[in-house]
Amino acid sequence: MSSALYRLGRTMARARWRVVGAWAVLVVLFGALAVGLGGQLSSQFEIPGTQAQQGLDELATRFPQLSGTSGQIVFVTTDGSTVDDHRDEIAATMDKAAAVDGVEAAPDPFSDVSPGTRSDDDTAIIGTVQMTGQPGSFPAGALESLQGITRDADAGGLEAHLGGQILQETGLPVGISEIIGVIAALVVLAVTFRAILPAAIPITTALVGIAVSMTALLALASGVDIPSVTPTLAIMLGLAVGIDYALFIVSRHRNQLTAGMEVEESIGEAIATSGSAVIFAGLTVIIALVGLFVTRIPFLTLMGVASAATVAIAVIIALTLLPAILGLLGERLRPRSVRRAMAAAGGVLPPRPDDARPRRGLGTSWVRLVTRVPLLTILIVVVGVGALAIPAKDMHLGLPDLGTERPDTQARQTYDLVSEKFGAGYNGPLLVTADIINTTDPLGVMDDLKTNIEKLPDVETVQLSTPNEGADMGVVVVIPAGGQTDESTSELVRTLRGDAAGWENDLGISDVTVTGQTAVAIDITDRLSDALIPFGVFVVGLSLILLAIVFRSIWVPIKASVGYLLSIGAAFGAVGMVFQYGWLNDALNIHVTGPVISFMPIMVMGILFGLAMDYEVFLVSRMREEFVHSGDAQGSIERGFSASAPVVVAAALIMFSVFASFIPEGTYMIQPIAVALAVGILVDAFVVRMTLVPAILALLGRHAWYLPRWLDRLLPHMDVEGEGLVQVLEHRRWTEEHGRAAIRFRDVTARLVGADGELGPLTGSAVPGTLLVVRGDRARVDTVLALVSGRLRPGDGMIAVHDRLIPDEIGSVQSRTHLLLSGCDVAARLRGIPERAVADRTIVIERAVDLEAAGAETVSLLESMLRRGATAVVGDIGADDDRAGDRIDRLLEAPERLVTLELAAPTPAAADQGDRS
Secondary structure, eight states, rough: OOOHHHHHHHHHHHHHHHHHHHHHHHHHHHHHHHHHTTTTOOOOOTTTTTTHHHHHHHHHHGGGGSSHHHHHHEEEEESSSSSSGHHHHHHHHHHHTTTTTTTEEEETTTTSOOOEEEEEOOOSEEEEEESSSSSTTTTTHHHHHHHHHHHHHHBBEEEEEEGGGGOOOOOOOOHHHHHHHHHHHHHHHHHHHHHHHHHHHHHHHHHHHHHHHHHHHHHHHTTSOBBTTHHHHHHHHHHHHHHHHHHHHHHHHHHHHTTTTHHHHHHHHHHHHHHHHHHHHHHHHHHHHGGGGGGOOOHHHHHHHHHHHHHHHHHHHHHHHHHHHHHGGGGGGGGGHHHHHEEEEEESSSOOHHHHOOOOOOHHHHHHHHHSHHHHHHHHHHHHHHHGGGGGOOEEEEOGGGSOOOOTSSSHHHHHHHHHHOOOGGGGEEEEEEEEEEOHHHHHHHHHHHHHHEEESSEEEEEEEETTSSSSEEEEEEESSSOOTTTHHHHHHHHOOOOOOHHHHHOOOEEEEEEEEEHHHHHHHHHHHHHHHHHHHHHHHHHHOOOOOOOSSSSHHHHHHHHHHHHHHHHHHHHHHISOTTTTTTTTTTTOOOOOETTTTHHHHHHHHHHHHHHHHHHHHHHHHHHHHOHHHHHHHHHHHHHHHHHHHHHHHHHHHHHTTTTSSSSTTHHHHHHHHHHHHHIIIIIIIIIIIHHHHHHHHHGGGOOOOHHHSSSOOOOOOOOTHHHHHHHHHHHHOOOOOSEEEEEEEOOTTTTTSSSEEEEEEETTOOOOEEOHHHHHHHHHHHHHSSSSOOSSEEEETTTTTEEHHHHHHHHTEEEOOSOOOHEEEEEEESSGGGGTTTTESOOOOHHTOOOHHHHHHHHHHHHOOOOOOOOOOOOHHHHHOOOOHHHHEEEEGEEEHHHHOOOTTTTTTTEEE
């Protein structure tokens, strides 16, 4: 992968203006689509397959008057009079509301058909406003009209307050606090780089990624129901990873420039090394977010996919737009002192004086401290983080209602007024539906059902019990004694559902369901709670597999997974402290304590997993690299930590700044997630990865890098830190010395195709335009042809085919190779290759007799392709092929193009020498 990334980085740097232009066009295009399609976000959470959702779906079909979105106009007297004294004004206000476009019904609360709810002292009454559709889909101006009508009703000792679900926000919430978070990230970057220009680059690329992902999301919202909380999550995550991924690459590039490397070469190497790690880090976040499908909740899966897409865009920008910007800035990113030194030395960085001693940084001092007595460090960390996690046991989950809105909002003020005047249950009624088609007395049955429900504990009152117009379905509106998020309300839902079977039997009704938005919220919370353990197993299992692949170790993945669980515990503990105990509420601008949004734990688990693996990779991979080169277990920890710690510190502080910026002005749905991620990042980066991890590695010593051979053979190899770049640079140096090669083998070995034994080691090369005849027994010839065409990976060594390296770029080699199997129509196949696709292509003809049989005209066509930069490889396995090869040689206008590679079976004496050409 690193060789492909190296080539990509250099290509993006060369085509910098075109790349920047392409991304600018993409932003404009998606922006135009978002505006033109007019996509709206949804404030509703649906969960198909649950009883509550089935009940809502039935209501929409059979009792539409109670479907859609419900709102309230609460009338309150202020001069000691009763609401009856203002009956005419109230009725007139409701008539005006009923006439608003998008309002399904707004009945007079004094009517006998659908009477409104009165307070005990007759100073307040609730009028219901039923809207068609969901928030975000109301006709333009509908809410503004209703708000104007309620304002006009404030007169003569009467106040009107609009509230209910119709006021739920569906816009894209971005405020000043997020801007402050970006500024904080810029400050951290400026301190890290000691310059403003390189610090601005990660901010710029992250904002481009947010622009692309948000406009695409809003365009998609025109045809897909996207929860309103989704963009905030995507922005928060996209900013954090977008800045961090760019930071890793820019930091590597700037360090290389400081060491005197040429600009374009540095960009290629930075993308090949840090870019490889960025891809792995992004993949872990993406897999974890997409893994939310295990919850079997569509809206949560959609949120995960949207956030994963934002991360994917951040990765793509880091690999394309970022190197283009680095190419545009060129030498300006090289520190000024280094530029002056290179200018004085003729463009080459002068060598460092022999007596110059490197400074021992804070990172070195820290890692020596935590590894001095590793067992003590481990004990302190585990006990400390464990204590921080204790409040997580008191964390209560639910879907926050309008009571969690900010106190200065109209929705919250009306919610509090209803709770004060009528009781908390009036803000979250339950709907009990029943199929009554088999009864002959629908009104009597509904009265009996009402009587049974009123007897249950935790029922405040039954507000309505009526059949629909067709008398085939009945609905009971139940007001619980507690609010939507109270445990008593959840218990009431379970009681109603438990008693349903008895009512069906006694009353001759069927399909009794408990529904309504309150019941939906309870079902979602229960479903999410059930999904936590399976998702946790998925995430931890995934981390074990991925890290075993990357680090070729058993203990490193186990240690990383345990550290991740500690970070999750600390994150949940902090949420419990703030949202259940109320600690630091005022300082964080949080106005209520209570249940946190039910998808917070599973969302945080997915996001924090990916980010924790980022730090694990960037820290531990450098330690592993040092250990592989030196074999010094303790020294590799110090050197790897010292080299990686500064950029990880900067990355963690940036993540913390971005997540923390969403706390003061965020919605109550977002605030717990932001708190959990901010605390989780700090604990994971500074306590787990930079304290616990070095201590555990020091305690394990050389055993930390142990992996059984059988497991090593099973696990695929993943080049995360750009180890394959060594092959790329070696091939470049070889090319500069020997000239360009179309095909090059270096110490290649491979298992024979169709036979026992091994080919090689094979070393040699052929220039572009060569007709290479591979001669030998069938197994060896077939093996070489399979290697050259990218159908077989070598066991060892390196193959370059038109500068694409195998095995690193085997897919690219396959796409640029035309394979002509034995018995095919060679002439027709050659004529089918477009002229524009000839240069740098490889034409593999399995048997020489097929080429010779195609005739002189075909050989001439092949030779013309060779002149334009193609290379042909032809198999020769016997006497017929030998004679065909001789005739092909005579047909060539330039016989010197034909080169023969002899693959004689090695004798015992020659076996040690391998195959050479």
